[in-house]
Amino acid sequence: xxxxxxxxxxxxxxxxxxxxxxxxxxxxxxxxxxxxxxxxxxxxxxxxxxxxxxxxxxxxxxxxxxxxxxxxxxxxxxxxxxxxxxxxxxxxxxxxxxxxxxxxxxxxxxxxxxxxxxxxxxxxxxxxxxxxxxxxxxxxxxxxxxxxxxxxxxxxxxxxxxxxxxxxxxxxxxxxxxxxxxxxxxxxxxxxxxxxxxxxxxxxxxxxxxxxxxxxxxxxxxxxxxxxxxxxxxxxxxxxxxxxxxxxxxxxxxxxxxxxxxxxxxxxxxxxxxxxxxxxxxxxxxxxxxxxxxxxxxxxxxxxxxxxxxxxxxxxxxxxxxxxxxxxxxxxxxxxxxxxxxxxxxxxxxxxxxxxxxxxxxxxxxxxxxxxxxxxxxxxxxxxxxxxxxxxxxxxxxxxxxxxxxxxxxxxxxxxxxxxxxxxxxxxxxxxxxxxxxxxxxxxxxxxxxxxxxxxxxxxxxxxxxx
Numbered sequence: 001x002x003x004x005x006x007x008x009x010x011x012x013x014x015x016x017x018x019x020x021x022x023x024x025x026x027x028x029x030x031x032x033x034x035x036x037x038x039x040x041x042x043x044x045x046x047x048x049x050x051x052x053x054x055x056x057x058x059x060x061x062x063x064x065x066x067x068x069x070x071x072x073x074x075x076x077x078x079x080x081x082x083x084x085x086x087x088x089x090x091x092x093x094x095x096x097x098x099x100x101x102x103x104x105x106x107x108x109x110x111x112x113x114x115x116x117x118x119x120x121x122x123x124x125x126x127x128x129x130x131x132x133x134x135x136x137x138x139x140x141x142x143x144x145x146x147x148x149x150x151x152x153x154x155x156x157x158x159x160x161x162x163x164x165x166x167x168x169x170x171x172x173x174x175x176x177x178x179x180x181x182x183x184x185x186x187x188x189x190x191x192x193x194x195x196x197x198x199x200x201x202x203x204x205x206x207x208x209x210x211x212x213x214x215x216x217x218x219x220x221x222x223x224x225x226x227x228x229x230x231x232x233x234x235x236x237x238x239x240x241x242x243x244x245x246x247x248x249x250x251x252x253x254x255x256x257x258x259x260x261x262x263x264x265x266x267x268x269x270x271x272x273x274x275x276x277x278x279x280x281x282x283x284x285x286x287x288x289x290x291x292x293x294x295x296x297x298x299x300x301x302x303x304x305x306x307x308x309x310x311x312x313x314x315x316x317x318x319x320x321x322x323x324x325x326x327x328x329x330x331x332x333x334x335x336x337x338x339x340x341x342x343x344x345x346x347x348x349x350x351x352x353x354x355x356x357x358x359x360x361x362x363x364x365x366x367x368x369x370x371x372x373x374x375x376x377x378x379x380x381x382x383x384x385x386x387x388x389x390x391x392x393x394x395x396x397x398x399x400x401x402x403x404x405x406x407x408x409x410x411x412x413x414x415x416x417x418x419x420x421x422x423x424x425x426x427x428x429x430x431x432x433x434x435x436x437x438x439x440x441x442x443x444x445x446x447x448x449x450x451x452x453x454x455x456x457x458x459x460x461x462x463x464x465x466x467x
């Protein structure tokens with residue numbers, strides 16, 4: 001990235017303050033908080049039937065949730081349960097396999113074979129499974145997935161609870177991508193969030209020998225954590241780029257102690273203020289672009305050889321509940337508590353509590369908490385939001401051809417609301433397209449929000465939904 005087009009040169013503190021407004025990250029549209037709690041198991045059955053009976057068996061994404069962790073990280077917003085033994089994990093795995101059998105039974109009923117091309121094992125800390133547990137899960141997956149045909153088979157890794165031998169074992173089992181939870185390398189920050197892991201530990205795990213075994217390695221990094229400063233975060237990112245992962249997910253810390261009680265261990269006075277937090281992101285984006293990464297969108301960065309970068313060029317990039325994915329895997333089947341599914345024009349989320357998950361599955365019922373059926377207007381807006389986020393340019397004709405509308409007429413009100421964003425240098429607008437500028441890439445969620453039927457209205461305040 002050359003000197004004249006750095007993000008930091010175009011963004012003032014006043015501009016950052018002006019857009020200190022809550023808004024979704026659009027891993028779905030409509031967002032999770034808009035889904036209906038009246039969506040029942042019977043509704044899920046009907047929705048799943050539409051997938052099984054549709055003639056178009058597009059590439060699909062399988063997400064499996066493992067909710068257990070060895071320690072409670074204070075920053076965490078995931079659905080996790082702290083455990084020190086394997087009694088709970090074995091009980092959970094037994095129920096998870098039964099959940100999978102329910103799904104497979106449904107597929108068999110309609111002679112449907114899902115075309116899974118991506119698998120993501122998330123958590124929690126899925127690497128807490130011992131080899132016997134992991135073998136059991138893999139053997140079950142093999143009954144309905146050809147692992148050798150999977151484009152990306154991902155497992156989330158906690159570097160504090162894994163060994164090089166375990167990583168080698170994962171490679172032999174078909175895992176070809178690792179996602180490491182790093183968050184920050186500063187010792188003071190690590191102590192404040194109850195996650196101590198030295199750079200040396202991570203460097204030893206990711207030796208050249210190990211790196212050769214995997215197609216891709218991702219690091220999750222969080223900015224806005226307690227005791228972080230711009231200076232300390234620069235040092236963290238220097239270490240990160242020395243280790244040289246293929247992808248970096250640069251996430252913003254969400255402080256919601258009223259929802260996640262363990263976040264009460266974090267003192268609000270220790271958090272960087274909004275301006276400094278945003279400056280961390282902007283400065284880091286410039287640094288990553290100077291060090292061989294491309295800004296895929298919102299919070300994702302990838303090396304030039306990465307499949308996300310290629311997907312951007314090939315127009316197969318998509319945004320879903322785990323971030324950006326390559327390969328056009330729009331259909332997601334989520335298994336396990338809190339997992340989310342998305343297929344055809346339906347969204348579904350599973351129950352949060354483990355007790356509720358066990359109760360539902362043991363009664364041979366899908367563990368549905370809530371869901372949503374998208375209408376045509378939702379589908380149009382979802383396509384617009386995803387296109388803007390993934391590619392930074394929206395051609396009206398593409399939307400018109402896909403949905404049979406006149407864009408300028410259909411979105412006359414939304415187009416009239418773009419003037420402020422145009423004046424602030426976020427986008428260029430003509431009669432045929434919207435193009436996001438360099439500055440607009442940092443504020444792209446605010447552009448998308450204009451096309452959000454609910455959150456474009458000032459009176460509707462976006463709030464995080466979760467356990």
